[in-house]
Amino acid sequence: MKIDSVATKALLDIDKNIDTLVKQVEMLSYVNPLNIEEEKSRFFSSKYLTDPVFKYPEINFDRFKLHRALFTQSLELIEDEEVKNLYEDIIYAYSGLIQCIQTIGTGKKFYYNCLRCFGTPTENDVENAKFILHFEDENKDIPAFQAKYNATEAEVFFKDFSKKYDFSYSITHSDKISAIAMVLNNIKTLVLNTNHTYSDNEIAVLTNHEIGVHMVTTMNGLLHPLKIFSHGFPNNEETQEGLAVFSEYMSNNLTITRLKELAYRVIAVDSLAKGYSFSRTFRLLHNQYDLEREEAFYITVRAHRGGGFTKDYLYLTGLKKVYDYYHEGKDLSLLLTGKVSLEYTNEIKSLIEKGLAVPSKHITDSYTENKNTNKKVDFILRSLK
Template identity: 85%
Template sequence: MKIEDSVASKALLEIDNNIDALVKQIELLSYVNPTNIEEEKARFFASKYLTDPIFKYPNINFDKFKLHRELFTQPLERIEDEAIRNLYEDIIYAYSGLIQCIENIGNGKQFYFNSLHCFGTPTENDVENAKFILHFEDENRTLEKFQPKYSAKASEVFFKDFSKKYDFSYNIDYSDKISAIAMVLNNIKTLVLNTNHIYSENEIAILTNHEIGVHMVTTMNGLLHPLKIFSHGFPNNEETQEGLAVFSEYMSNNLTVTRLKELAYRVIAVDSLAKGYPFSRTFRLLHNQYDLDRETAFYITLRAHRGGGFTKDYLYLTGLKKVYDYYHSGKDMSLLLTGKVSLEYVNEIESLIQKELAVPSKHITDAYAENSNTNKTVDFILRSLK
């Protein structure tokens, strides 16, 4: 049955379009990154790591109350299929949670509690996994491929060259106001490169596979469906999306012990939020106890403490383990590339494709074609994680 022939499907498409119009303006990463990172970093270092930074954030340009109200007045009872109706209930609750996160950015504990609601926090098991990874030796950092060489502008050519293998186009922008060294903004199909960073060959190899090979691939696939939910995101999609992105680093033979340790430090930093640590104490934990250089320690601490306590960062490691196990169980990876989707909704994705409410993935992550990983230590670590 074609979707336009079904009254029930028309109701679903109408609700889906309504939600899409509402959530287009919710890009959490556009709001949670401070606008004065470099100034506060200088002040923090000058204080000998004792005075917590005071971050400023972009202004919110939407009516928060109106968004909440319009989300919860969607007539979900018109969706006859119970599984799809339950999915859309989950979607509305998830986006209401993100709106609450955005409206409390910079509001200390309140933002942290909203973040907990949206993303959770590391379990004891997650922290043990992180500490297990930290026992391994880093790669030889003096190798040529690890040396910083390329400015953000000079790196652009590598992203463009890598992207030739994909049948889509996107924008490249630059910013000195992001905490990551690169990021994809889904709603405007844009890769943002950090002008404060000098990129190594290894970082470019990681980022092309991570940002373009997964985040941009799922952005572009998400736009191809009758249902906009694939584009604006399923509930809990962050864990699956980041897991897929780091897994592409593994499959392309670019995932290193050093990179895994970076993800482990993020878990430690997020866990420090649950212990009530302020910014300065999390930083000193990473810098003094774990012997991280102060630049790396600052940015990992920033990622965890931005907004008032942003817990999302621990999901990279949990997501990687789940995707690694999913792949090695022989399951269909293309289902996870259909858009900004979540592992726990794989059955719903298959059902939506069968009902012609979704389409199979057009763009497939190049690194997934075959496993090129030769790093036995990385393989051992991923197999051993609980």
């Protein structure tokens, strides 16, 4: 496909239009409650009986106009059938995300919209989670697991780790996020949670996860003629989180404790499907599974925020898919080209061949050599169904 052909110009125009529209659709900017800590105190004071009432950021776009503008794109001008089908999938996926965002805080409405976008754990996924929970955690008394660094001190480690890469980004701090760190793709920013004290193990995990993958795919995504690599393919969350946890594995930082955290997330999301309230999911994790109340609370927040955010089970399914993909000898760099999905590897290759995409410039540091020495972790990942 010549880059100066009429059909290609039409494609680039459509791609640019979609990019302009979906820049505002950053789910994590809207779904993280603003009053987590206040509601945690209230919840603990109620002896885990009164469900938190979360407040969310205001939505700063016109949802109806955004939907309408997405669906008025002239996809019939894209002559290449494969590319046209990809853009159809993208428009439907973003329409689903807009519906999710516009129903944050409405309970069941938001939950049903999330089901359409992210799905829910299958019986297999729940069995995999329960299988992982049979294993003993590492010894938490060893120095690597001791909480040591506040967000400002932790920032130094992220900056030092980032010297491995030829890009720059911003770091900010927040007390309004449910994760202990996260990357905001649309503004190339790492956010560290000021309510958290980080251990050496967490720093090792997060640098490889957030910078080694999420920031790498953010930066690679910006290098293509097509902006869909930057704003994201359909179902990219599963692949991106799978790649990020796989980076923890390859750098020898994936522990049984971390795998169990991902398993508890599956259990928490499965409880949504069973109709559990916030307090009931919390009590399941805290009483039945013996999770410390702080950890049980934050895992419950992640699953119940917005009214039922099902995305969290995808970390484990994504990890298994990427682990298998790697052990089949397939090319990981294809999955680092941007916010892409495993299901679209053929389309990515095709777009590179047509000059509409470029191979990954930045490669996850841990992917150059498998340093994992934890045989138990390998056994678990091989055994997952």
